Amino acid sequence: MTTALFSEVGKPEVRAATKIYKFDFGSGSVEPGYIGVSATMAYNRSQGYGFNTPENMKNVTGQDTGMASDAVQFVTVGTKSNNTFNVDLPNGLYEVKVTLGKTGRTSIAAEGVYQIINMMGDSAVDKFQIPITDGQLNILATEGKGAAYTLSALEISKISHRAVTRRxxxxxxxxxxxxxxxxxxxxxxxxxxxxxxxxxxxxxxxxxxxxxxxxxxxxxxxxxxxxxxxxxxxxxxxxxxxxxxxxxxxxxxxxxxxxxxxxxxxxxxxxxxxxxxxxxxxxxxxxxxxxxxxxxxxxxxxxxxxxxxxxxxxxxxxxxxxxxxxxxxxxxxxxxxxxxxxxxxxxxxxxxxxxxxxxxxxxxxxxxxxxx
Structure with missing residues (x-):
C-alpha cells in the first residue's frame, strides 16, 4: 500500500508494487494507509500532489465516519476550471475511485471533461477508468445540483502501463x-x-x-x-x-x-x-x-x-x-x-x-x- 509519493528526481513514484494512491481529504484525522490532504495543501513537484489553487478550496465536515467524516469543498468549479487536485502519475491506464463528502449532487471532472455525472447523496461512491498521457491527473468535484461540491477520499490504482482503455x-x-x-x-x-x-x-x-x-x-x-x-x-x-x-x-x-x-x-x-x-x-x-x-x-x-x-x-x-x-x-x-x-x-x-x-x-x- 502506498503511503507517500516522492522521488529523488522530482517525479512521483509508487513505492509498492500495488501502485495504489490513497488520499483522505479534510482537516480531521487521517485513515490508516491514506495520505492526508487539507484544503490548504498546494501542489508542488517534489511532493507530487496537491491543489492547484488552494485559495479556492476549503475544509468542511463530512456526514459519515472514517475517511468520510471530513472533506474538501471545491469553491470554484466547472469542467474547465483550474481549481483541481493534481497527482503526478506515470503514464498509463488508471482506475479512480471517488468518495464524496456531504453534498446533494456532485459531478466529477478530470482532464477537462466530465467523468461521472451527478453522484447523489452524502458519501456517494463511484469509480471510472482514465488514461493518463501527460504525467498528471487533474480532478475536481463540480456542478450537479446544490451548492456543496465535495470530496472525502480518492483512490487511484494503476491498471496498465498502456494509456488505453479497453473497449x-x-x-x-x-x-x-x-x-x-x-x-x-x-x-x-x-x-x-x-x-x-x-x-x-x-x-x-x-x-x-x-x-x-x-x-x-x-x-x-x-x-x-x-x-x-x-x-x-x-x-x-x-x-x-x-x-x-x-x-x-x-x-x-x-x-x-x-x-x-x-x-x-x-x-x-x-x-x-x-x-x-x-x-x-x-x-x-x-x-x-x-x-x-x-x-x-x-x-x-x-x-x-x-x-x-x-x-x-x-x-x-x-x-x-x-x-x-x-x-x-x-x-x-x-x-x-x-x-x-x-x-x-x-x-x-x-x-x-x-x-x-x-x-x-x-x-x-x-x-x-x-x-x-
Missing part, C-alpha cells in the same frame, strides 16, 4: 437510464446502471453518462457528449436514448429539431470511429389497453428515432416495443411493481435491471461485434 459502451440518456446512488442498493434505477451485469466485462467497460431531465440539446451542448468524444474510438459503442423530456413542451424542442440534434451527435460520434446505437424509451407502467396489452409506440418522438436510425444506418434498440412485450407478459399489477411507488414513468431497481437485460439481449441478437 467501452458509452450510454447517453435521461432519468430512466442514469445511475442512482448508492449504486449497490439504490431504490430507484436507470437501465444504464445495470447494463454491465449483462455484458462481458472482459470485453467492455460501461460508462453511463446519462442524467436526470436531459434532452438531446443539453446532452450535446453541456459537456456529456464532449466527454464521450474525448475518449471514444473504433470498437466502442455509444447508446443514445433520449426523447422523453425532449417532447415536453417546456423544453421547446420540436420533433424535427430533436431529430437533427440527434443526427448531429451521430455524425460527431461516427467521426471518432465509434458505433452509434439508438434506443427508444420504454412506456409508462400504466400504458395498458382494455385487453391488458401494454403499448406506448406513439410516445416521446419515437417516429423520429426510427426514421433517424434508418437514414443514418445505425442499429436500433426498440426498447419501447421490447419492454411493452415484456410488460404485457407480466400483466398490469406485476408491471407496477417494476416502477417507483406512485410514479409510473421511472423504474425502480428491479425494473431497471429488467430493462438492462432486454437491452443486452437485443444487442446480442443483432450480432454486433463483442456481444454474445
Amino acid at each position: 467501452t459502451i458509452y450510454i447517453g440518456g435521461d432519468s430512466t437510464v442514469c445511475n442512482y446512488y448508492p449504486l449497490v442498493n439504490s431504490v430507484q434505477g436507470g437501465w444504464g446502471q445495470f447494463l454491465s451485469q449483462f455484458i462481458d466485462g472482459n470485453t467492455f467497460q460501461v460508462r453511463n453518462m446519462a442524467s436526470e431531465g436531459q434532452i438531446a440539446r443539453g446532452f450535446r451542448d453541456d459537456g456529456q457528449l464532449e466527454a464521450i468524444l474525448k475518449y471514444a474510438r473504433s470498437g466502442d459503442y455509444v447508446i443514445l436514448q433520449l426523447g422523453i423530456n425532449d417532447s415536453n413542451l417546456k423544453n421547446e424542442e420540436t420533433e424535427a429539431e430533436f431529430k437533427e440534434i440527434m443526427r448531429d451527435m451521430i455524425i460527431q460520434i461516427k467521426s471518432k470511429g465509434a458505433t452509434v446505437i439508438l434506443s427508444t424509451p420504454q412506456g409508462r407502467a400504466t400504458d395498458f389497453n382494455s385487453n391488458n396489452v401494454h403499448t406506448a409506440e406513439n410516445r416521446w418522438y419515437r417516429p423520429a428515432i426510427l426514421a433517424l436510425a434508418k437514414e443514418e444506418n445505425v442499429p436500433l434498440i426498440d426498447l419501447n416495443v421490447l419492454s411493452s412485450a415484456y410488460f404485457t407478459s407480466r400483466g398490469p399489477e406485476a408491471t407496477l411493481a417494476l416502477y417507483m411507488t406512485k410514479d409510473y414513468l421511472h423504474p425502480n431497481r428491479s425494473g431497471a435491471t429488467e430493462l438492462a437485460r432486454l437491452v443486452a439481449e437485443d444487442l446480442a441478437n443483432k450480432e454486433l461485434d463483442g456481444f454474445n
